[in-house]
Amino acid sequence: MLSTTAYYLSVAKNLTKSQATTAAEPQVATATQYFEANIGKVKSVSDLLSNSKLYNYVMTAFGLSDMTYAKGLITKVLEGGVSSSTALANTLNDPRYKALATAFNFAANGTATTSSSTTVQTTVNNYVEQTLENNVGKQSPGTQLALYFQRVAPTISSTYGILADKQLLSVVQTALGLSSNMGLENIDMQAKQLSNLVNISDFQNPAKLQSFIERFTANYDLNNTTTPTPMNALMVTSSSTPGVSSSLLLSLANLRMGGS
Known part of the structure; x- marks a missing residue:
């Protein structure tokens, strides 16, 4: 049995490679390509929410996939921005909403919001990391x-x-x-x-x-x-679980056997 400490240390040690593996997973790569090709066409909050592929990608990237149904709430969060202390994103007592409204700050940047390369790259990086963490969570x-x-x-x-x-x-x-x-x-x-x-x-x-x-x-x-995750379970699911590469599994096995 592999301890949580050993599994975490191995994933953290190989984090960049694990992120690259996740980003290259067909489903993730396809979603990212669509996002990058189309997000610039979004000029308003309503544009974003009306495109389910873009909306789901963004919500997942900011850890809000469980709130995709709450379009009324998300609309108010995005339209309110973050500049005012009374803005909804600042009063919800949940950092996910503030992070979303900060990245997609339609209140401050208007139609130019989605043309920011920083916003696009931040969203993509977040999406990949969220996917990786979710995949790891299936095992540990x-x-x-x-x-x-x-x-x-x-x-x-x-x-x-x-x-x-x-x-x-x-x-x-x-x-x-x-x-x-x-x-x-x-x-x-x-x-x-x-x-x-x-x-x-x-x-x-x-x-x-x-x-x-x-x-x-x-x-x-x-x-x-x-x-703790059995090594054989990791081996069985490695081919279908994005972000858990064969090199990572070898590192996990090495840690289990006392290697460094």
């Missing part, structure tokens, strides 16, 4: 959480950022051995409690971030004894 949910934390934690500026993100909060609670019942407390009390236990600036330090993630993966395995 703990590794998926670890990869998400590695990507997102350095971007938060306060403990409220942790509390606003269920996945970040799950990692922190597991790493620190905190009860999920802390969510029953007042939000300010929760933030104060976390501030006494976590130095947010540590997440901008790669070594400290890595140490925290490994603390999470170790505790995750202790709490989920059936989570």
Whole structure:
């Protein structure tokens, strides 16, 4: 059985190659080609939402695939932008919406929003990473959480950022051995409690971030004894699971046998 720590370390070590493998997967490549060829034609929020392929791609890229049905909400988020503290994206207490409205800032940039090469590349990179993490999660949910934390934690500026993100909060609670019942407390009390236990600036330090993630993966395995992924299961699904290449599997096997 492969531990979450070993699986995470191997994926993280080969992250660039895993991302490239995911991007080259036919379904991902086709979706990305369509997005890049057509997103420039989008001149308004309604244009984006009326094209299901583009809309689903963007929503997936920003971790909002579970909210594609809520077009009314997404319309208000995108039309409100992020410049005002009262903008919906800033008040939803969920960083996914702010990230979406920041990238597709129709309120500030109007019809030129989708002509930004930065917006296009950010969306594509996010889509590939989201797909990779989802694929990894099919084999090891703990590794998926670890990869998400590695990507997102350095971007938060306060403990409220942790509390606003269920996945970040799950990692922190597991790493620190905190009860999920802390969510029953007042939000300010929760933030104060976390501030006494976590130095947010540590997440901008790669070594400290890595140490925290490994603390999470170790505790995750202790709490989920059936989570570690059997090597034979990885071998069986490798040909059909995007982002898990043969070289990655060899690295995983090497770690299992005590190699480096």
